[in-house]
Amino acid sequence: MLNPADEGFLASLPEELLRPVRPADLEEPRGRWRGQGAAVAVPRSTAEVSQLMRACAAARVGIVPLGGGTGLVGGQVMPDGPLPLILSFERMTAIRAIHPQENVIVAEAGAILTDLHAAAGAVDRMFPLTLASQGSARIGGNLATNAGGVNVLRYGNARDLCLGVEAVLADGTVFHGLKRLRKDNTGYDLRHLLIGAEGTLGLITAASLKLFPRTAVTGAALFVVPDPQAALALLSLTESQLPGMVSGFELIHRQGLDFLAETMPDLRQPFAEAPEWCVLIDIGLPAALDATEALMALYEAAGDLVLDGVIAQSETQRLEFWTLRETIPEANRRIGSISSHDIALPLSAIPVFLAEAAPALARLGDFRINCFGHLGDGNLHYNVFPAKGRKRAEYDSLRDAVKTCIHDLVDGFDGSVSAEHGIGRLKVKDLETYGDPVKLTAMRAIKTALDPLGILNPGAVLRA
Known part of the structure; x- marks a missing residue:
């Protein structure tokens, strides 16, 4: 690929479709890389995207698409190689x-x-x-x-x-x-x-x-469970009692609540003492049903699967539960992880994986583990942090070993090392390590057929 800044490529493009590169165009949320770009193209229509793409193909200039920049695997930033043209969709919002x-x-x-x-x-x-x-x-x-x-x-x-x-x-x-x-x-x-x-x-x-x-009636509950196996059994019971009405079923570990208390002490928490495990259940019901009654009936049917719980008494309280859950990633960021993992597992394998992962990591060093995520669809965020009082930099030599430990375990359970974040640039090597060889061969053939010059987001998903 050519460098558009060196080859005078930018001068051939309509001035109104370009703007200078801003710092935010080159950043990604976790700060793992800083991208680069010759300029930012800001098309207003599909026709203008087509015009820009034809120009890039003719000049063999790489193009990196940019949406909201919220991706967590570096798919929106290109840290090295010839300068690409960044194509932002900020004007195409209709x-x-x-x-x-x-x-x-x-x-x-x-x-x-x-x-x-x-x-x-x-x-x-x-x-x-x-x-x-x-x-x-x-x-x-x-x-x-x-x-x-x-x-x-x-x-x-x-x-x-x-x-x-x-x-x-x-x-x-x-x-x-x-x-x-x-x-x-x-x-x-x-x-x-x-x-x-x-x-x-x-x-x-x-x-x-x-x-x-629109869902006529919504409701939510935070139920304390003895362990992940009980959470899984509760998921099955919830779906049986409320078929087609369960919108979310989130698993939360005490470490996540402790991180919230440590980094955001003003954020109100529903339990005086954080439980070891709890689940956030979100439901949407027809108008004829009452969410509080439905969740109370679930609590009563759960027996020993639920040790304690809080049922939202209003939409405001329901949203407070979700704020608690959705603020955990920000608390994680403030603490600073050694290695974060977006993994998926067969539902029945989750309790066994969790039982094996912590001892396996303990053989490598002293860590804090915050496991939380979407239990209902088997997607966990298994994040590893320094022991309390220690700095993340002290673990630099262990970062790769921690990731390999977790990903090897996930692969052994026939899981996925990328559940919902994608591959981007962060997980290209992981895809090569754990991906099916036939799938990878087919993916490369498709890439070659549709992008023979390799100008589309070079280095993302497949090695450039």
């Missing part, structure tokens, strides 16, 4: 159409997730993709990474919420796949190929997305 009777909304890639929520709410519908970063995350990036979030148990990942996409391919051609169909068996599904590809096969410029009727 809600193109909304069809309440079809339960469909059509939005451009730069639409912020909370704006989608608001647009859906204005027509008495909901768009269920919900993330801690939803105030800045853009839907194009959510689709590019197949984002998960807290409602996957009920509504699925971003992939499951998308009916069609419009995208620009590496040569500048436009894929007009922005259909609103629930059924369309006309050959290979390019939509699903582009979703989760992290901008390495084409750039999603717009999407048609599923809406749902």
Whole structure:
């Protein structure tokens, strides 16, 4: 690839489609890398994305797509190599159409997730993709990474919420796949190929997305459980008693609550003393049902599976429970992890994995472990921190060993080392280590077919 700054490439582009690079364009939330870029392209339409892509292909200039910049695996920053052109979707934020009777909304890639929520709410519908970063995350990036979030148990990942996409391919051609169909068996599904590809096969410029009727009644409870095995049994009981009505089922360890108390002492917690394990259950019911009664009936049916609990008495209290859960990652950031892991496991393997992981890490050193996440869909965030009173820098020599220890265990249980964050640049080596060889061969063949010059997000997902 050429360096656009050296080759005079930028001078050939329309001035109104460019702006200077800002520090925020080169940052990622965890501070693992600092990116680089010759300039930032800010197209206003799919036609302008196509124009920019054709120019990049002709000059063999790499292009790095930028949504809200909230990704946690470095897919939005390119730290080395020839300077790329950063393509930001900050101007492409329109809600193109909304069809309440079809339960469909059509939005451009730069639409912020909370704006989608608001647009859906204005027509008495909901768009269920919900993330801690939803105030800045853009839907194009959510689709590019197949984002998960807290409602996957009920509504699925971003992939499951998308009916069609419009995208620009590496040569500048436009894929007009922005259909609103629930059924369309006309050959290979390019939509699903582009979703989760992290901008390495084409750039999603717009999407048609599923809406749902707004939940009439919501409720939440924090239940203390003896251990992860009991949490798993409680999940099964909850889904049996409230079939199709469980929106979230989150596992929380005491360490996460202790980190909140340590870093944000003013944040109110529901228990006087943090329990070893608890679960946050979120439900949505038809208007005829009462959430408090439903959760109380669940508590009574649970028997020894639940040791204690708090049931939200209002929507405000329900949101307080969720604020507690969604603030744990910020507390983690303030403490500073040695190694963070976004993993998925078969549900029945989770208690065994947790029982084996802590002793395996103890053989490497003295750590604090904060395990929390979406138990309902098998996605855990298993994060390892320095022992109390010790600095993260003291563990630099152990960082790789810690990650290998956890990922080897996950792989041994037929799990995934990337559940919802994607591969980006952080996990390219992990994909090579744990990925199926046939899958990797097929992925490289697809990459070569759709991006023969290797200009789309070079170094992300597959080694450049």
